[in-house]
Amino acid sequence: MPYSIDHSSLALSRSALDRAADRRRDTAWLSQAWELPDTQVALVAGKPGDQRVAVNDDRTALAFVSPADAPDGERIFLGIDRVAGAGQTAEGRAVFAIMLAEATDSFASLREAGAVLDDREAGIAVNLVGLANWHGTHPHCARCGARTEIIDAGHVRRCPACGASHFPRSDPAVIVLVTDDQDRALLGRGVGWPEGRYSTLAGFVEPGESLESAVRREVLEESGVVVGNDVRYVGSQPWPMPSSLMLGFYAVATETTIDVDEDEIVDARWFSREDLKAAADTGEVVIPGSVSISRRLIEGWYGSDLPGSW
Incomplete structure (x- = not known):
């Protein structure tokens, strides 16, 4: 079997954003990053299995908003752009997301947009859709059935009744x-x-x-x-x-x-x-x-x- 695949051509395997897992429990840093005007906020909406991301008018890039313009919804911290000159902190520009209930025509699925987004935005979209789908299908504790709460900036759900922690799968x-x-x-x-x-x-x-x-x-x-x-x-x-x-x-x-x-x-x-x-x-x-x-x-x-x- 001499044939192979070009890994760079796997549209949904691309990524450039540092997920910065060490910042997910740093509430002071997260609060500060949310207040910065150049922080970017992506939007995801829809039902589990059909989550869509907000895109620009020609549907070739994600449509980010600033924290000041972000709609109400559950917030997720996605990571940090560690590119020289990005952001107003020494670490770089923070990227968050808001989960919404209803998608409009300005949202697109990964099947539609995944191949045309650049490496950074493809990685953001795949991560965000995966997390949003998980949140949508795991609102209750698998041990006791109680309603869970979001912690760790959107990457863990904790049960306040029995103390169990549930992680994305x-x-x-x-x-x-x-x-x-x-x-x-x-x-x-x-x-x-x-x-x-x-x-x-x-x-x-x-x-x-x-x-x-x-x-x-x-x-x-x-x-x-x-x-x-x-x-x-x-x-x-x-x-x-x-x-x-x-x-x-x-x-x-x-x-x-x-x-x-x-x-x-x-x-x-x-x-x-x-x-x-x-x-x-x-x-x-x-x-x-x-x-x-x-x-x-x-x-x-x-x-x-x-x-x-x-």
Whole structure:
């Protein structure tokens, strides 16, 4: 498997902001930073699983506001710009966020904006959407059921009844492009997807399961194809919609007969490079968009860019 992916092309894996975890409990510093006019405040709104960030008019950058102009809402500290000349403190410019209930047309999803934001803003948006989704789905204590409160500048929820602390979670999921002895790629179409939409296979890691075992199990369950010991990790991408961390792999099949489960995958096919290019050119097959690690796995195997996307 000589192919690989360009990690810099993973749109949702980029980041430039220092998250400055050491400042999350420093209430005096946080209060001071909030009062500075050049502090930036991002906005996030929506329901869990559909959180959106405020963007500018042409939807190519985040729309920050100053603390003075920030609407009321739960506040999160995201980090510090440690770039020379940024901010009015020795550390740099502070970045906060406000969580709102309702999104308007001036908000965009990560699928829409993730690929066009710069490295700094992509990292801010991914972090913010992930945190907002977590807050939206964890308002109560998992131990006693009491309403929890936000502490540590938005990065922990504490139960005032039993004292339990609850932290943001990321659910590990494997995503894999499988090839055979002819170097064909296995792609599948999910239940409910339109005709022609194909992607790599993926699934969540189960408790007590290694990543490699999860790759083999998911491929077998979904497609009937058997993967051997040749399983290679190549990169990861946060996918906070609502809380996944996608762990990308290439793997080689030892048995290639396809028998889809029809619960998650309704069709799977082996594609040569020539087959996939011809099908993509005509629109017979459409692969995921540039915001997804799935597309990078496919194009890493193909060797260059492919036309079309969801």
